[in-house]
Amino acid sequence: MSGSSKLKGAPSLLKKPTRPRTSGRSWVAGAVVASLVIWLYDKALVDEYMVCSSSRNIYTVDPSNPRVECVLVKGHTILDTGNLQDIQSRSASTSYTGVLTQVLRTIHNDYKVFHVDPKSIVVPGLADAHAHILQYGSMMELPLATATSIQDVIQRIKEYILAHPEIQNDKSRWIEGMGWDQTKWSGAEFPTAADLDLDPLLKGRPISLSRIDVHAQWVSPRVLELMGDLPLEVEGGQIIRDGVGNPTGIFVDNAMALIPVPAWNEERMAKFFDTTMKAALAHGLTSIHDASSPPEYISFYKKKAEEGNLPNRLYLMGNAAASSEGYWGAKVPRLINYGKHGRLNVRSVKLFTDGALGSWGAALLAPYSDKPETSGLILTSPEEMSSLIHQFWKDGFQTNIHCIGDRANHVVLDILESIIVGKNANVTGWRPRIEHAQIFSLEDLKRMEKLGVIASVQPTHATSDMSYAETRLGSERIKGAYAYQTLLQLSPINVLPIGSDFPVESINPLLGFYAAVARLYTDGTSPHGPGGWFPEQRLTRAQALKGMTLDAAYASFSENELGSLTPGKRADFVVLDRDIMTIPFADILPTKVSATVIDGKVAYGAL
Numbered sequence: 001m002s003g004s005s006k007l008k009g010a011p012s013l014l015k016k017p018t019r020p021r022t023s024g025r026s027w028v029a030g031a032v033v034a035s036l037v038i039w040l041y042d043k044a045l046v047d048e049y050m051v052c053s054s055s056r057n058i059y060t061v062d063p064s065n066p067r068v069e070c071v072l073v074k075g076h077t078i079l080d081t082g083n084l085q086d087i088q089s090r091s092a093s094t095s096y097t098g099v100l101t102q103v104l105r106t107i108h109n110d111y112k113v114f115h116v117d118p119k120s121i122v123v124p125g126l127a128d129a130h131a132h133i134l135q136y137g138s139m140m141e142l143p144l145a146t147a148t149s150i151q152d153v154i155q156r157i158k159e160y161i162l163a164h165p166e167i168q169n170d171k172s173r174w175i176e177g178m179g180w181d182q183t184k185w186s187g188a189e190f191p192t193a194a195d196l197d198l199d200p201l202l203k204g205r206p207i208s209l210s211r212i213d214v215h216a217q218w219v220s221p222r223v224l225e226l227m228g229d230l231p232l233e234v235e236g237g238q239i240i241r242d243g244v245g246n247p248t249g250i251f252v253d254n255a256m257a258l259i260p261v262p263a264w265n266e267e268r269m270a271k272f273f274d275t276t277m278k279a280a281l282a283h284g285l286t287s288i289h290d291a292s293s294p295p296e297y298i299s300f301y302k303k304k305a306e307e308g309n310l311p312n313r314l315y316l317m318g319n320a321a322a323s324s325e326g327y328w329g330a331k332v333p334r335l336i337n338y339g340k341h342g343r344l345n346v347r348s349v350k351l352f353t354d355g356a357l358g359s360w361g362a363a364l365l366a367p368y369s370d371k372p373e374t375s376g377l378i379l380t381s382p383e384e385m386s387s388l389i390h391q392f393w394k395d396g397f398q399t400n401i402h403c404i405g406d407r408a409n410h411v412v413l414d415i416l417e418s419i420i421v422g423k424n425a426n427v428t429g430w431r432p433r434i435e436h437a438q439i440f441s442l443e444d445l446k447r448m449e450k451l452g453v454i455a456s457v458q459p460t461h462a463t464s465d466m467s468y469a470e471t472r473l474g475s476e477r478i479k480g481a482y483a484y485q486t487l488l489q490l491s492p493i494n495v496l497p498i499g500s501d502f503p504v505e506s507i508n509p510l511l512g513f514y515a516a517v518a519r520l521y522t523d524g525t526s527p528h529g530p531g532g533w534f535p536e537q538r539l540t541r542a543q544a545l546k547g548m549t550l551d552a553a554y555a556s557f558s559e560n561e562l563g564s565l566t567p568g569k570r571a572d573f574v575v576l577d578r579d580i581m582t583i584p585f586a587d588i589l590p591t592k593v594s595a596t597v598i599d600g601k602v603a604y605g606a607l
């Protein structure tokens, strides 16, 4: 039950009936009455409250009632939205929880009302439609995203070792880091294993460092030693070699599977999970779509859900490819609103078509403009991909497919077309998603419209890549890249779910909001000036907010329960300390989350 401490008015109400009487019998009767009143009170009013904004700054993302003064919450549900007076008169005439509620409300002198600051706004709980939950926690152990050089990376690893005596004293302990990006360093060349032996503190240790896009791994000489003989070629991957054919220490895409990094045990998963959940709630996230959960993660989350220990709603995309040959649908359980709070859902799978643009791994229809010897990497052959997607569709799994390059998108649209058109599939029931949906030929953009496939996009990828994307792609192909406004306009159901891909990008959804609406670096500039990079592809603020709420809910089959402040839906909402829907772009990023509420309960901050 909800704690009665939430409601400050409670004790004064309870005093009268609990006042002791003189005789023993009436004392018992009094106790019975008191218990009954407490029970009724708890049932009827304790978990009922209103949140109001005198400036009507509650953005509901409900088209029938987009901006309101108040939201009435009971338990985990939104009961009503609108003007304070209207809500009061509606609830007086159509009692929500019966006559007793009305009586108690009268005794109690009306509702508990939280008035948010007139400058603040209330929006539905934010979703991240594409993220990597445990990897974020892992990255926070040794974050490298802001490293400015190889020397800087080495320095950070040294500090990490010195801060962890258990690692310092055990040279066999693996060191894992994440976030390096050679495109930010002078020279922009891939680093090498030898770099990680330059410092005596690092020398001889197994070190494995993930590139910011998680599509390349940089390892130390000790790891190369542990790996022993390597295959000459890896399908869908690449072992970078020097002039005489020796591996340099960089493994791209499928070749990363060769690195014998130990699996995370439950204790480490729990640590990473806690780190991520704290950060997520602090940034207003109430739903996260995990964009690749192997069976061991799913078991971990399942246990957490059963214990009632999921602070956030999780929508997992299962992936058992690493431990399987061929079709692996049987290894992904189906869980709908599962667990003590009903916060876990597993009904989708994640497939990978190609690599990423930063490491020239995105599969292109024609060679890279800045590296004509390659057109990128197809990680899963089109034949195998086709057979997998067909089987996942037949088995009723939503099928979410990583596609960055125009060739990856082309190949996957061929397959989806053969199912949607060729087999007359029910797209509304299946809701296949293309994750990233980053680069399309102009003809394939039209097929997105025809097929109604969901484009699941990450606006911060546009702003992170805009310094080099046109160099990689050239002036023609760039027109079909990061084309978020076009993708939204083409969506027959008007849906464009937005995510961050954290830890590839920041976990802060306001950065995604800013990138979507401004297409600027955080300092207000862009390769096309202060008006934004390809500004015609900017989203409006209303479109971006809907992408982070209702569209993400649709993409996870929960649009009837989540994504807008609508009576009957779950009471997930966020209070922001300023109005991101109207303030200048530059003021969006300093915005703070005052409160994150999930299932009607404050999970971060205060109302």
Ligand SMILES: *[C@@H]1O[C@H](CO)[C@@H](O)[C@H](O)[C@H]1NC(C)=O
Residues within 6 Å of the ligand: 426, 427, 428, 429, 430
């Ligand atoms: C398609 O699926 C949706 C959602 O499951 C369902 O409501 C609809 O009736 C289905 N349409 C057809 C034609 O089967």
Ligand SMILES: [Zn+2]
Residues within 6 Å of the ligand: 130, 131, 132, 291, 501
């Ligand atoms: Zn991802």
